[in-house]
Amino acid sequence: MRSYLVDSSVILEALKGNPRAREVLNGLGNNPKFINSVIFSEVLFIFLKNITGKSYRTLRGNREELLKHRNEISKLHRFLRENFSELPLTEEVSDLAFELMMKHALLPNDAIILATAKFYGVTLVTLDSDFVDAAKNEEISLIGGESDG
Numbered sequence: 001m002r003s004y005l006v007d008s009s010v011i012l013e014a015l016k017g018n019p020r021a022r023e024v025l026n027g028l029g030n031n032p033k034f035i036n037s038v039i040f041s042e043v044l045f046i047f048l049k050n051i052t053g054k055s056y057r058t059l060r061g062n063r064e065e066l067l068k069h070r071n072e073i074s075k076l077h078r079f080l081r082e083n084f085s086e087l088p089l090t091e092e093v094s095d096l097a098f099e100l101m102m103k104h105a106l107l108p109n110d111a112i113i114l115a116t117a118k119f120y121g122v123t124l125v126t127l128d129s130d131f132v133d134a135a136k137n138e139e140i141s142l143i144g145g146e147s148d149g
Helices: 008-015 017-025 037-051 063-068 070-083 091-104 108-122 130-137
Strands: 004-006 034-035 123-128 143-147
Touching: 004 063, 004 070, 008 017, 008 063, 008 070, 008 123, 008 143, 017 123, 034 037, 037 063, 037 070, 037 108, 063 070, 091 108, 091 130, 108 123, 123 130, 130 143
Parallel strands: 004 034, 004 123, 123 143
Antiparallel strands: none
16 A cells, blocks of 8 residues: 655645646545645645735734634644644654755755655655656655646
8 A cells, every 4th residue: 555745735736626636636545645744834824825815924923814714724724634644754854854955956845845755655746846856866756746836
């Protein structure tokens, strides 16, 4: 049975109704699907910006704005917890991420996501083309990676 680390690009696009993202997620079947705390944070962060229409600076410390969207945010939290297990970020993953960041010129979050996939031996599922070359060079199984993100 294969296991998958599902990147925020797939989750966010599926939530927006993107047929390709939904097809990719559905294609994983009942196999184990994972996220890590970086993916969890990215999904919440971008979702908040999208549903509020506010900048990140405006949202910081704005309890009223968050409470106004509490139901949607809670639904997203439930969706993430019901559909994905969270792989822990360990010191080993962080050290590997640093190596991958330097080796492949990745941004820190992308390096952490790639390192998580490599460390735990799971297939990375993404719509972000930034992962393609690094995943290939690191012999990390990849599904997707067609679009820029």
